[in-house]
Amino acid sequence: DVEVTSNRPDCLGVIGIAREVAAIVGGNVHFPETNYVPADAGISQTIAVTVDEPILCPRYTARVIRQITIAPSPEWMQKRLRCIGLRPVNNIVDITNYVMMETGQPLHAFDLDKITEQKIVVRKARSGEEIVALNGARRALFHNMLVIADGKKPVAIAGVMGGKETEVSETTRNILLECAQFEPRQVRRTSRELGIVSDSSYRFERGTDYECLDRASQRAARLIKNCSGGEIASDALDIKSGRHETKKITLRVKRLHTVLGTEIKRDLAIDILNKLSFTILNDNEDFIAVEVPGFRSDVYREIDLIEEIARIYGYNKIPVKTSISVRGNTKSKYEVVEDSVRQFFIGLGFYEVKTFSIVDTAPLQSVNLWSDRVGVEIANPLRLEESRLRTSLLPSLIGVKGHNLNHGTEHVRIFEIAKVYLAGDKLPQEKNCLSLLADADFLTIKGVFESLTRHLGIVLSCEWLPFIEPRLFRNERAARIQMGSAPVGYLGEASQELGFKAVSCLVEIDLDLLGEKANFARKYQDLPQYPAVFRDLALLVNEEVTWSSLERCIMNTRVDFLKELKFFDVYRGKQIPAGKKSVAFSLCFQAKDRTLTGEEVDHAQQIIVAALSGTVGAELRKA
Numbered sequence: 001d002v003e004v005t006s007n008r009p010d011c012l013g014v015i016g017i018a019r020e021v022a023a024i025v026g027g028n029v030h031f032p033e034t035n036y037v038p039a040d041a042g043i044s045q046t047i048a049v050t051v052d053e054p055i056l057c058p059r060y061t062a063r064v065i066r067q068i069t070i071a072p073s074p075e076w077m078q079k080r081l082r083c084i085g086l087r088p089v090n091n092i093v094d095i096t097n098y099v100m101m102e103t104g105q106p107l108h109a110f111d112l113d114k115i116t117e118q119k120i121v122v123r124k125a126r127s128g129e130e131i132v133a134l135n136g137a138r139r140a141l142f143h144n145m146l147v148i149a150d151g152k153k154p155v156a157i158a159g160v161m162g163g164k165e166t167e168v169s170e171t172t173r174n175i176l177l178e179c180a181q182f183e184p185r186q187v188r189r190t191s192r193e194l195g196i197v198s199d200s201s202y203r204f205e206r207g208t209d210y211e212c213l214d215r216a217s218q219r220a221a222r223l224i225k226n227c228s229g230g231e232i233a234s235d236a237l238d239i240k241s242g243r244h245e246t247k248k249i250t251l252r253v254k255r256l257h258t259v260l261g262t263e264i265k266r267d268l269a270i271d272i273l274n275k276l277s278f279t280i281l282n283d284n285e286d287f288i289a290v291e292v293p294g295f296r297s298d299v300y301r302e303i304d305l306i307e308e309i310a311r312i313y314g315y316n317k318i319p320v321k322t323s324i325s326v327r328g329n330t331k332s333k334y335e336v337v338e339d340s341v342r343q344f345f346i347g348l349g350f351y352e353v354k355t356f357s358i359v360d361t362a363p364l365q366s367v368n369l370w371s372d373r374v375g376v377e378i379a380n381p382l383r384l385e386e387s388r389l390r391t392s393l394l395p396s397l398i399g400v401k402g403h404n405l406n407h408g409t410e411h412v413r414i415f416e417i418a419k420v421y422l423a424g425d426k427l428p429q430e431k432n433c434l435s436l437l438a439d440a441d442f443l444t445i446k447g448v449f450e451s452l453t454r455h456l457g458i459v460l461s462c463e464w465l466p467f468i469e470p471r472l473f474r475n476e477r478a479a480r481i482q483m484g485s486a487p488v489g490y491l492g493e494a495s496q497e498l499g500f501k502a503v504s505c506l507v508e509i510d511l512d513l514l515g516e517k518a519n520f521a522r523k524y525q526d527l528p529q530y531p532a533v534f535r536d537l538a539l540l541v542n543e544e545v546t547w548s549s550l551e552r553c554i555m556n557t558r559v560d561f562l563k564e565l566k567f568f569d570v571y572r573g574k575q576i577p578a579g580k581k582s583v584a585f586s587l588c589f590q591a592k593d594r595t596l597t598g599e600e601v602d603h604a605q606q607i608i609v610a611a612l613s614g615t616v617g618a619e620l621r622k623a
Helices: 014-025 075-083 091-103 184-194 199-206 210-228 253-260 266-275 302-313 333-347 394-406 442-455 511-517 547-555 598-616
Strands: 048-051 059-066 108-111 119-124 130-132 138-140 146-149 154-157 175-181 237-240 248-252 287-291 413-422 429-438 463-466 473-483 486-494 505-510 533-542 562-571 580-589
Touching (some): 014 091, 014 266, 059 210, 075 091, 091 108, 091 199, 146 184, 184 199, 266 287, 333 442, 394 505, 463 547, 486 511, 547 598
Parallel strands (some): 048 119
Antiparallel strands (some): 119 146, 130 138, 248 287, 486 505
């Protein structure tokens, strides 16, 4: 009982198994006799064969045997067929089955007298045609199916099963013996569509040997003559489409040693290949050029030859080497950053979500914060709702929040780390992003982002620039975060059009950029020995002046002992002139080597106010 993998159809016959056994244990394969004494009459006087589909039928052979006697097959043959699970029928059918199991090549015998117009055509089925197969199943045929037809109708389904109308019966006296090769994918598709599986289709689906056809046909003809009498036509029809080329492969001896990790002598490698029926073509010390036998359709690369040599040589003979270095599972910097970010937000009470990368073409899903181009379209989407790769994670998070609100969850704090996909000049680009959605206002989430940058050891200051995207954010409550010359992300309160009752904030961050800037090296400083001095200021500025510009102006004053700057309020009211706003912030002054005097702090404050007045026209608010 042998289990044969799909890439070794040559082992679906006894001869193929014998080749393998002979190669492993030594010895020669004795092939069965195929010679016979033919009659004087030729086949061309009896039948005409035409192949209309040479690609689907590369080779078709036919033999005519006349004046046969239908009877039970010999007892020895019946016994062997029963041993492999086949039911004996009669001598002709049993012989075709026997030779198939012997060689791995399916054959079929037609009742020659039932073939209309004494003509065989290998063609595609025509509209409306149907056939009753040997198993009694009636099947309608489709135009993509290959059939064997006579002058009027299909008489067999090519590679699958013969037809009932031309089967060999007790009254048969003359037969046409078919032995052919059919394209495997064609046979597989036809067998599945018709729901008919046979021993023949099982072999044709995996591929048969182009060079074996004539030998198998001769073997069957010899057995038929011996078991049923009859006269075999003096010649056979053998129709070949195009030129059949054998595969030639060159094996580098050095490569053989490198792959197997042991030195197998060249002469031993050649001997193993000869045992497996490969033909050696050269006599070079460094290379072994071989011709692959037709029945080995699975061998077409150098590594395939190395595998053949190794399995016959014996894997257990190859010495085990422990010199392979095993490297620990080290994470890349980005992976470390991603893990750190994930733990940071989990610690803040956020829940991580995972959403699909494939989205629909709805306006919200078309939001692209990182590029002006449209999203990457999928060539053959299964559904219209899944036809584009997402350009932002935020629409997916909005959908997750909507789902939770519909199921009674009022307060949502979620985040996702995933890729977005942006159209490029030649190939699409991938960007790793971090997105947040939380029930909180702008300033609260701004503080969360600043805490994240400190957590990652990023010391570069960020600039907060006004940003408008009405599909996502409320006007005047959104910003683009700049870190140097590159945008690092977007933060803003959710647009009222999204329908959230509570104030929610949306964030999308370029995690690749954060990963580049992250620095986990920690430096420790002594605790300050001298007290800090705090001053709160409120300035009147024009409505269009941003906090980022105020912050930048203050930091450019280079006050040595200005330790910290915090924004805490913006106010618009009756006391504030039209077109103006009041911006309040806190200054922290602290020196490392002394206690600051009131005069020093006042002077520093004057420098800052003067700089703001000259740069952005700020005025110190008095009331």
